[in-house]
Amino acid sequence: MRKFLLLLLCLPIAAGLWWATQDKPLKTIEGLAIQHADKLPLAFFGERIFDEHCATCHDNPQMHAPTREALAGFSLDSVMVAMKFGKMQPMAAHLGDIERGLIAIYLSGAESGDFDWMDGHSCREPAASDEVRYVANWGQGEGNRRFVGPERTNITRDNLGSLELAWTLAFPKVTDMRSQPAVVGDTLFFGDKTGRLYAIDRERGCIRNHTKVASGIRSAITVVDGPEAPMLVFADSMAVVYAIDSDSLETRWRTDMRLFSTSTITGSISQHDGRLFVPISSYEVAAAGNPGHVCCESHGGVVALDASNGDKQWEWHATAEATPQGQTSDGKPLLGPSGASVWSTPTIDVARNRLYIGTGENLSHPATDTSDAVIALDMDTGELVWKFQATADDIWNAACLSGGSNCPENAGGDFDIGASIVHAMLDDGTELLLAGQKSGDAMALDMNGKLLWKTRVSNAAIGPDLHQTTTNGGIHWGMALAGERLLVPAADPERKRPGYDPRPGIHALDVRSGDVLWFQGVERGCYLADEDKPLVGLQNMRAGKNRPLAEQYQCSFYYGLSAAATATEELVFSGGLNGVLRAHDIENGEVLWQYETAVPVTAVNGVTGHGGAIDVDGQLLAGDWLYVQSGYAMFGQLPGNVLMAFRLQP
Secondary structure, three states: OHHHHHHHHHOHHHHHHHHHHOOOOHHHHHHHHHHOHHHOOHHHHHHHHHHHHOHHHHOOHHHOOOOHHHHOOOOHHHHHHHHHOOOOHHHHOOOOHHHHHHHHHHHHOOOOOOOOHHHHOEOOOOOOOOOOEEEOOOOOOHHHOOEOOOOOEOOOOOOHHHEEEEEEEEOOOOOOOOOOOEEEOOEEEEEOOOOEEEEEEOOOOOEEEEEEOOOOEOOOOEEEOOOOOOEEEEEEOOOEEEEEEOOOOOEEEEEEOOOOOOEEOOOOOEEEOOEEEEEEEEOHHHHOOOOOOOEOOOEOEEEEEEOOOOOEEEEEEOOOOOEEEEEOOOOOEEEEOOEOOOOOOOEEEOOOOEEEEEOOOEOOOOOOOOOOEEEEEEOOOOOEEEEEEOOOOOEOOHHHHOOOOOOOOOOOOOOOOOOOOEEEEOOOOOEEEEEEOOOOEEEEEOOOOOEEEEEEOOOOEOOOOOOOEOOOOOOOOOOEEEOOEEEEEEOOOOOOOOOOOOOOEEEEEEOOOOOEEEEEEOOOOOOOOHHHOOOOOHHHHHHOOOOOHHHHHHOOOOOOOOOOOEEOOOEEEEEOOOOEEEEEEOOOOOEEEEEEOOOEEEOOOOOEEEOOOOOOOOEEEEEOEEEEEEOOOHHHOOOOOEEEEEEEOO
16 A cells, blocks of 8 residues: 555646646646655645545534544554545545545644554563463453453552552544553553554553554453463454463454445454354445435444354344335435444343344434334344334434435434343342443343333433434443443533433442432533534534644543443442543442543653543453553543553552
8 A cells, every 4th residue: 555655656647636626737647746756745735635525524523533632543454444445435435546545644744653662562471371361352251241250350449549550651643532441461452543452561560462443442351261372352443353372362253244335343242152243234325425425335243253264254234225115305316224233242131042132223314113122133143133223213323423415304303222232130139231322321230121110210212202303412332330320421412402410420220220329510611702612413514613633632522431330349439421430339329549641752662642522432450450541532521541450559
């Protein structure tokens, strides 16, 4: 890819791309370019192409796209992969290779030398013999409960105050820290958005080993038994699943999981008895916001793989195949059904041989009864056992943010069940399934899918018909269960909507009744003028509001709790979208410890670092240590590139 882009320096077309669109004489430009190829302002041309074809989304935080400043931290390869094969492929399909290359050069700049730090920050000593799997999957244990017992952490209410920052690592060309690491013995396995997988000495922060895959590592890293050493299983941004030997970091196998050209993997991979269960989502929800996109053909699903070789064993599809449904108001074909993406990590029920997932909204008509639903599948066959639909007729895509023709009639509120389903097993033998929804509803089902209770912890859904939405409110990535307490993070950004009262923070519910035990709200902690708050959708696009990143770090618009929580017997840890990491007393919600991560850091590897929003994976506990990733640039949030390690002090 790099050789191809270097050829741009010798291509006269590179100089003429933008000027040709301005009716300039192409031959004159070509002649000048041939004589002065080494001095071509390639980033200048790339910026002009970006302004014309990309700014509508990326300069508008409500379009769920990284800002220019966030994209500037991406590697050149990452930008090209996104446009040619990944999320941006539908939006960039009309651009030629040279145009895409110029955009990549504009956004990323040169990458040479960015990773030289690894040679001077390596430690070749073998890992210790301790092979305790402190963190081996997204749920940090069974049932996606995100509960860490005393056998895996020494951090308690009494010694929490002695936690101090031990080391930080900063990663070049990274703005989103989203792949939850695995922790085995004294090694932390970490993947970044440039596609690099690191084996890190978790006490010193030095690099034992590293490798690179084709594109950014997106899912959590799941530890699976291998023929010799354990395997590290994860998905990249092109929906390819990898199995990597944990000792050598050599690839055992890889499998392309795409059901459609827009398929991606947002959740993480679950495993049981030699089988992997992979959730399939789709970025067509964003692509539909492009006026030229034909909406919508993709849907979500689950695919089972043989863990030994990556062979597919079965597929479950969330909707039937899309068929023509008429035309949009501007004459484009309209397809459906579609959507019902599986954004979260499947939950394993060994006793019943079942798999539980949550789904997202439909993208186009007709509506299906598998959207915004909890689904139970047979683990051996993938056949549907039962389904519970939390919200019917929720049909929505990104065109609804700008009034585009792809926005469906009577659009819904975009109320995914994005948090992983929690399988509760109480001391008296009672079992429940717990689900969290972007509407702000937490709910419990019995093991046959019957609703037992529903508690709205935040009114992200306004009105009984649920056909209004805040922007990215409610319950996002994951709840935690400790005993009979369900700990529910709520994101709830500030929006001026009739009847909307945002309640960002941690909500503790009684798992048997859904009654609220306590609520600990979070606050911005700084003054933000109304004129500095992003507007919604088309309003913000027209206003061209774009605060400097330095000002956003000083006072972030977003400060709610989107990342998954992590609980112990005494504490619940949560990370805020303004970068604040907190530990709460599980009895009453009192904040016992907090740390501001959205700051510049001097990383031990010599790379310039800056923390940002804490989102997606939350925090990890292992023995005396607490680990957190800081930085997440999606949705206009704070970019960052830092992995932080805290340790109990004697």
